[in-house]
Amino acid sequence: MGFRTLLEYEVGDFAAGETYLERLLEAMRLSSPGPTMEYLVPAIAIPLVNRNTGVGERSEAARSAAEDALSSGYVLPLGAQVARVGLALLAVERRDVEAATQQFSALQSTRGNMVMTTINGERVLGLLSHTMGNLDQAVAHFVDAQAFCRKAGFRPELAWTCCDYADTLKERDAEGDRAKAIALLDESLAISSELGMRPLMERVLSRREILKA
Amino acid sequence: MQPDSHEAGRLLSEYARVLAIEEGNYEDAQSAFAQALVIARREQDATLEMRTLTHACYVDSWYLQWQEARSRTAQAIELADQASDLRAEAQVRSYAGLVRILSGDFEGAHYHTQAALSVAERLRDRTWLIFAL
Numbered sequence A: 001m002g003f004r005t006l007l008e009y010e011v012g013d014f015a016a017g018e019t020y021l022e023r024l025l026e027a028m029r030l031s032s033p034g035p036t037m038e039y040l041v042p043a044i045a046i047p048l049v050n051r052n053t054g055v056g057e058r059s060e061a062a063r064s065a066a067e068d069a070l071s072s073g074y075v076l077p078l079g080a081q082v083a084r085v086g087l088a089l090l091a092v093e094r095r096d097v098e099a100a101t102q103q104f105s106a107l108q109s110t111r112g113n114m115v116m117t118t119i120n121g122e123r124v125l126g127l128l129s130h131t132m133g134n135l136d137q138a139v140a141h142f143v144d145a146q147a148f149c150r151k152a153g154f155r156p157e158l159a160w161t162c163c164d165y166a167d168t169l170k171e172r173d174a175e176g177d178r179a180k181a182i183a184l185l186d187e188s189l190a191i192s193s194e195l196g197m198r199p200l201m202e203r204v205l206s207r208r209e210i211l212k213a
Numbered sequence B: 001m002q003p004d005s006h007e008a009g010r011l012l013s014e015y016a017r018v019l020a021i022e023e024g025n026y027e028d029a030q031s032a033f034a035q036a037l038v039i040a041r042r043e044q045d046a047t048l049e050m051r052t053l054t055h056a057c058y059v060d061s062w063y064l065q066w067q068e069a070r071s072r073t074a075q076a077i078e079l080a081d082q083a084s085d086l087r088a089e090a091q092v093r094s095y096a097g098l099v100r101i102l103s104g105d106f107e108g109a110h111y112h113t114q115a116a117l118s119v120a121e122r123l124r125d126r127t128w129l130i131f132a133l
Helices: A002-010 A014-029 A037-053 A057-069 A077-094 A097-105 A121-132 A134-154 A155-172 A179-196 A198-212 B006-021 B024-043 B045-060 B066-078 B086-102 B106-123 B127-133
Strands: none
Touching: A002 A037, A002 A198, A014 A037, A014 A057, A037 A057, A037 A198, A057 A077, A057 A155, A057 A179, A077 A097, A077 A121, A077 B006, A097 A121, A121 A134, A121 A155, A134 A155, A155 A179, A155 A198, A155 B024, A179 A198, B006 B024, B006 B045, B024 B045, B045 B066, B066 B086, B086 B106, B086 B127, B106 B127
């Protein structure tokens, strides 16, 4: 259900996505709070949905699900990692430097791996580094995320990585960063267009216009 | 029951999984898995050995022990023909696919997931069909 929810949002069918997301939330409401899939899936899915919609809807439900899982006293390492990635993405969404710094230290275990098959660990660390204002560190993580996705053939994740990496380069604005950012956005647009990832296409197009202005 | 009996091996295999997942005790679980494997090999019980390795890689996944999980899925899959336990085979092939996708091994993941799907179809088991799909 979590994967179906994300898939619908990735292709821009927000109405269908919302239907599945509501079913996820209903399953959570019917379960006792704890580090179960009923809590962990919304904890990570909602912030990922928000990156597609650009709206911080249901962020409070995601934060609450992640914190319920983490505070249960019997969360296993995988459950803790998933809940923390959810909190990390919420910290990025809110541009909360303190929360980002806290999750960055706790999420080193995600390096070199995907988390729940939904997001690359290096991309999470890149987003957190950007939020923390450490742009050089963010670039290093995005480079690793890009290499991972390219080697594995994970094209949707590569398209998102290129877009996030371009955001960091735009903000750093060192020599060559602008041209590199445009090239990354071009790559992201090519992949997202081919795969029908409409929300990402729109995100990339708006960024490209600004950079090319 | 004798502590190193065949029956004890079957109990240890299940107990280790519960110890790790329900009690959060990874170390003692590993020791129980190791004892169960010794018994399974001594008794030449491929089904018990495969089930124990399958439980162990499930536990490894929850504890982020991806290398160990990868190695154990490979060992368990080697026993599949001898063990003739389709449920354990569907389970371990699904885990094998998942572990490989998390580490970026797309081809390996595809191979194991296809195999998991085929076993789950033979088994007509919805849980593992959904997992493989």
